[in-house]
Structures are given as structure tokens and as C-alpha cells.
Amino acid sequence: MDKLRRVVGSTAISLLGQAITWTSTFLLTIAYGRFLGAFKFGELYFALSFVMLIGFPLEFGFNQQITRDVAQDHSKALSYLSNSLLLKSLFWLILYAFALLFCHLVGYDDEQSKLIMICGISLLSGSTSNTFAALHYAFGNVLFPVIGTILEKGLAALIGYLVLKTGGTVQTMALVLLVSSAVNALWQAICYYRKAGLRFRFDLDTSRSLLRTSIPFIVSGAIGVIYYRIDTLFLQSFTNTTVVGWYGAGYRLFDTLVFLPSLIINPIMAPIYANLTLVSQEQLKIAIAKSFNFLLFFVLPITTALIVAAPTIIGVLYHNPDFQHTIPALQALAPGLIFLYINTVIVSVIISTRQEKKITITASIALVFNLALNFVLIPRFLHVGAALSTTLTEFLLLCINIRYIPRQAFAFESLVVASKAFLASVIMGVVLWLLRFQTIYLLLPAGACAYLAVALLFRTIPPEDLRTLQMAIRHKSRSAPAAEELLTESIAVETLVTEFDEATLPRLRAIQLPTTGEEETTPSRRLQRKRRNENRLAGGEVV
Template identity: 25%
Template sequence: MSIKRNFLHNILFILSNILFPIITFSYTSRILGPEGIGKVQFAVSFAQYFVLVAALGIPAYGVREIAKIRGDKNKLNKLFSELITINIITSLVSLIIYAVIIYFFKWFHQDIFFFILGGIIVLSGFSVIDWFFIGIEQFHFLSIRSLIIKGVAIISLFLFIKTPKDLLVYFLITIFSILGSNFWNLFNLNGLVSIQIKKLELKKHLPVLFTLFSTSITISIYTMVDILFLGFQTDNRAVGYYSAAIKITKIAIPLIVSLGTVLIPKITQSIVSKDDDLLQRLTKHSFSFICLLAIPTSFGLFLFAPEIIIVFSGTQFIEAIPTLQLAAPLVFLIGLGSIFGPQLLIPSGNEKSYFISTVFGMITSVILNLILIRIFRDKGAAIATVLGEFIVSITAYYFVRKKMRLNFNWYLVSNAFLSSLVFIPIEIFLKYSISDTPIRLIVAIISCAFIYFTIQLIIFKEIQIREIYLKSLKILKF
């Protein structure tokens, strides 16, 4: 399947994941409030931490290895069987550790039922096999599955979440949205791969998996330590404010990194075949795409944070506005990190270098979270998270430059930043001309996007924008 078609399917998949939290959080936050949202988010985050640990680096490793041998059915069956077996074992071990922690630490007993249900998420962690479908480039299945599961979950929220007392129902629907996708993955394996139970070679995967596992641990720490530390050091209200800001920030990230996800199998194949020209072209497209979209998105999140928080979370989350502004750079930083790490270092076999990058980020995030949360609460967590991601990105870039002969056009960053400055007068004008907040936000998004891409097309002559423009004219038969 072509890159363009895979990209479109992946965009559809990502849009469903973007719209789902926008709709659900906007609706439920007004009913359940900061404290209720914080309670659920903490329980889910705590359970998903153990899922990430149990994954043992298999998602990144699986995509790379599946992409290498996808044309050989026997090798594919054997590889998948080995990786899923390892994941089942680690999920069981992870569940035991999870159960011991919530049983012996009394802090969890105040909301023990939520954490017991969270154990279901931990146990089903082995069924998170998106890596297999990405490796064989079955993006159409991922998009259809996501649309249906998310659609059912959204309908359920509107039907059953009516009062603050429906917190447990909200938690159950959240679990359904996770488990539904996971188990559908397993059912869809029929005809694509056959499970083997004999002659499995589990040990040969362990050296690389342990390196990626260590990377997974460090990533999970510096990406989830913010909410966990907030939950332990402050209260559910602070977690709720922070969750509102981070959810909004991270809504855009899957769309920003969507092209890179599609390119990983192609990048892996170009590395295996030693096609340096193809690798440079793929990297150039991915880097341009990130700069083109991530920088104006971060800029817009910072400028229009008041409108975004009010529209998506309600006036009771106004205290989350500065937190969102502080977290806005995450869109660009995570986008860059996705290029240097998952797209380049891991497919090229430099997972140890990526591990070192994540260790630096983890250390930065943990230390700063411990210090800043006590002083600035949710705002301190945002600062710590941004600086942690910055360290990961810059360290991973260092290793890419050291180990791979690739060029990056950093002028694209300045071009995107200069084009985004036009958002400032637009924000000032709209603030005094449109009083209705939702309408002001809609007008802001449309006008900023139109002017930004026009500047990129006419002044900076951005090639990707020009290609999209010409294809649009052809479709419309201008």
C-alpha cells in the first residue's frame, strides 16, 4: 500500500483519537469537575504505567522486525508468536506487582475500587498489538477500529454521564474504550498470522528488548511522573487542572507525528537495503511536516489558551490556562523527538543511543517535578515536562548527527516561527471584536491557519504546501 494511502488512513485513525478526548473531556469535565476528572485520570495513568512496563519495548521492536520480514509468512508467524508470548508473561508479572502495591499501600484504599478495575487494563496489556498492524502497514484496520470503538464510547458518555455521581460509569466507559480496541486487535489477527507454540526462541529477542525496555521505563517515567507526582504531592484538583492542559496539548501531537508513524516501515526497509537517498528523502519529508505543523500549533496553544480552556473544559478550569501556555512547546518538542528516536535511531539499530537520550530526559523530569510541583503545583509539572522533552530531543539529535549521515533544514524552524507571529495581531483584534468565546476561537483557528499557510506558500515557497495547493486545484478542476 502506498505511503499516501497509509498516511490518509493514519490521519483518519489519529483524528478519531483527537476528536474523542476533545468531545469526551469537554462534556465530562463540566459534569464531573476538576476533582472527579483528576481521580479518574490518576487511576488510569497509574494502570497504564504498568502496561508500558509490561510492553518491554515490544512496540518499537515489533514494528521494526515485522517490517523486515513481513513478506515471509513462516517467519512472520514465528516472530509474532514469540513477541506476544513474551508480552503475556510480562503482563502477568506486571499485574502481580500492581496488585501488591495497591493492596499494601493504604494511600490507594480511599479509591480502591477504581484501582481494582485498573487491574483489568494491566492484565490486557498484551493485547495492545498496534505494532503488528503498523509493521504490515494495515493502517486501514486501525482507522476503522478506532472510529467504531470511539464512536460507541462517545454515545455511551452522552447517554449515561448526567451528574457528578456518574464518576464510576465514566471510568468504566474509559476502560471500554481501551479494552475494546485491544481485543478487536486479537480478533482481527485471523488470516493475517498464525500463533505457534512450538520451537519458539524467546531468548534471542531479550538483549534488544531489555534495551528498549529500559527506554520504555525511562519514557514512561518522564511522561507519567507528572500526574503521579501531582497526585501524591498535591490533590485531585491540581491533577484535574494539569490533565485539562496536557490533554489539550497532546491532542494535536498524534496528528503532528502521523506521517512519521507511516514512514517507520519504509525507513526500516531503506536502512536494511542501504538506500541512503531514500532515507534522506523520507527524513526530509518528516522533518518538514513536523516544523510546518508543530510550531504554529504550539504558538496557537499559547496565544489562545484562555479561549481553548473555556471552550473545551469550562470556566471552572480557568486556573489551567497558564498551565496550558507553559505546556504549549510540547507539541514541537515531542514532534522533533519522534523523528530522532522512533523514526531514526531505533530502525537503524541505535536503540542504546535512544535509551541514553531518554535517561537524560527522565532524570531532568523527575528532579524538576520533585522541586517545582511543591512550589508551583500543576504549573511546575508543566515546566518540568517541557524541559524533560527538550533534553530528550536535543540528546537524540546529537546521536543522529553522530551515527547517521542525514541533513536537516533548520531554516524551516525560523520560517514557521516567523509565519506564526502573525497570530499575535489576529488574537488582539479578535479579543476586542468578538465577545462570544467559542465563535472567537473558531474564527481564530480558521484565520490563523489560512494566513499562516498563505505566507508559507507565497513568501517561503514551502514545497509541501505548494503540492497540496496544486492537488486541491486539480481536484476542484480550477
């Protein structure tokens, strides 16, 4: 119960932070649509995608290892921090030089090259933030990373909106994003310093170990970035920057709505999975089931809203006729959210059970599949083809990854929750369709109310989950002996017992414990009493 209360508290903090981040992101999205237009936004989105494509070792190297290994052994935190920051800095220098050289060789114009130069610097600050965030997550602290994200997104939205409204250039907006990212990194570093100190200790053996064990993560991450971002490069090559802007506008919403896995699975549940793999397969199965239930309950109505209400959403957010072409791309991307949410849980479980090499194989298959789809679909359907490629690739990943979950840890009960949530989402979709000409402030709340009403009628969330959540919230302030505290005490007693030497044990045996007046009736006790009586009779004593 104590662990559940901590999960509930961490989830509440994350959701509050995400609400603020959403507001900031949507404000900045509106600014992009109104003040940049499709072409300028396409330039910025291409630069960000290009930098992410180049900087995959910084994004995917070491972070998941840090969270998993430090959650299992807190003593590794100092050496992991020092060596991962050193390795990331070296990687960044190499990758940044390569990015600038590539821009020169390909012949990008000055404006695009400057954008890539500025966004490339933000790679370093972003990877630093991720390193400290991984350590905070490993210690079960989500507050500091959440505040850092709020600072980054909030500053970017506030300053960016003012800059763009006053006629700022795309390069100025890229500088705003860079400064905001640096603020996040500085905040998390200060928080970690105040909590644990920052004594840097470089260890060649630790660096080698990190490099060796990070290879599956880096390779799978690289492949993942390629099949998520290569479509932008294909669009730039086969079409033009305006089409990239159409696709980027839809993908930005898709990216933003990947918030629940980012909030729940990676920072909160991943360390729990890592611990439960060492404790109990049954508890791991329960944790996986609850994760699936929670994500499916939310992602199905979100997907339905994106498909049915896409014209209204795009019209309100971007408020620019240029972005009407984004509507079919957003609708094609929407089903991919469902597959991505499920894949996030499965991949986290695979990593927790130290099967990350299988992720590399899966990602390689997905890369080949995605490249083939892009070559076929983008020339025919442009940005909509790129969106379809992303969704179909996520579906392929789901079909492969689900085979890697241990059968005893897979929760089939989640299929019942998914079917009920799907039926509720269908009814919600009908309501949205009937109200499609209404304002978004009426459309989305009406759809949400319809979904919740039907979900409650179908009892989509298991009653025991609701009772457990209610008890966790009700007893949040009460003190109760936690299971891990009892375990710690038992380990301490066991340690004290093993510290006794052979000279101490005879003295312990000689201690006469007070009796309760009840006779032992075990066979060994009866045998001992019989022998004692026989000895007393042999000595002439009356029994």
C-alpha cells in the first residue's frame, strides 16, 4: 500500500506538470501556425528532426541503463553520473562536427545551416537533462524532472510567443528553444547537487561497462530515430519544405500526445518493473496489467477524438488555411498512438528483464519495413503516406514485441478492459460526429462526458482498482508499516544473528526461556523427554 501511495503521488505530480506543459505546448503551437506559416515551420521542424536523427547516441545512450541499474543499486549513482556525462560530451563533439560537415557537403542554405547549428547545441543540454532525470527517476523522485520540464516548455512558449508575435525569425525561435533547454539542465543539476552532491569520479572500467552494455540501447534507439524521423528527410527530398510543414504540424500533436507513457512508464513504472523482476513474477504481472489498463483507458478516446475531430482541432490550433492539409496526416497518425502506448510498456518490461538485445532485432526489422513503406507511400500520398508508414510500423513493432513478454507475466485481463474502452470510444465518436460543426469548447467536453458515462456503465475500470485507488488516496496521510520496512527489519535481524561466533552460540543455548506451561508434543521433544527420564531412573531417582 505504501508503494502504491507513492505511485499515486508521483502520478499526480506528473499529471499536474503535464497539464502545464500541454498548455505551454499548445500556446507555442498556435504561435507557430499564426506567425510562421507552413514554410517557415517546415524549416524549423526539419532542423529539429535532422538534429535528432544525428544525435541518437545522446538521446538513447545510457539513460535507461542508469534508471534500471541505479534503481537496483543506489551505490552506482555517482560513477554512472560522472562517466555518462563524460561519454555524452565526447559523443556530442563528434556528432556536432559531423552535422556541420554534412550541411556543408549537402549544400544547405545559410538559414537552414544556422538552424541546424543552433539546434545542434541544444543536443548537449538536452542529453544532460536526461541524465539527471534518469537518476532522479531511479531514486523514485519525479518532482525535479517535472519542474525542469515545466521550466523548459513554459519559458519556450512564453518567450517564443512574444518573439514570434513581434516578428522574430526562425533562428531567434531556435535560440529560445536552446536557452529553455539549458535552464532545464541547470535546474536538474542543482537539484541533484543539493540532494546527493556532484563529486565527479571517472572510472575507465565503468565507462567500458557503460559503453558495452549500452550498445543494444544505442542501436535500437538509432534505428528507432531513423524510422521515426527519416520520413521528414524523404519528404524534403521528394516534395518541398511546405509539405514538411504540413506533416510536422500533425506530427507535433502526435508527439505531444505521447505524454502518458512518458509520465507513467519511464519515470515511475520502469524502476518498479526492474525491482519486481527480482522479487515476484506475480507482482510483476499485476504491475503490467495495471499499466495496460491505465494507458488503454485513456489512449482509445484520445485516438477517437483525433480521427473524428481533426478538422476542428487543426483549425483552432493553427488558425491558418495552409494547415488544412495537415488534417488527413493527423488522422493517419492517430491509430499509431494506441500501438505506441502498448509498445512502451512492453519495451520497458523487456529492458527490466534484461532482454534488450531482442529490441535491437525488432528495431532492425521495423527499420527495413518503414524504409520500404516510405519509398512506396511518400511519392504517391506525400505527407499522408509518411503518416501511414509511422502507424503501420508501430503496429508491426507491437506484433513482434508482444512475443517477448514472459507468458506468466502477460495479463489477459487487459483485453477485457480494452474491449470495453473501445466500445465506449465508438459511442464517443458518434457523439463527436453529431456535434462536429460545434465549437471545440463544446465538442471535446461533450465527447469526454459521453466516454466517461459509457465507461462507468460498462465498468471499464475493474472495481478492485477503483477501491485500491480510493484507499490509497484516503490513507495517504496515515502511517502504516510498509512491506519494504518490514523486509529491511528482517534482513537486519538476520544479519545480527549471522554475526555471532561459535563462542557466543553455546551461551545463547544455555539461556533458559520462560515456559508457557504448555508441553511440546513434537516427536523430537517427546524423544528428548524419554531419554532424560531414562537417565534419571538409571541414577536411582524417582520420576
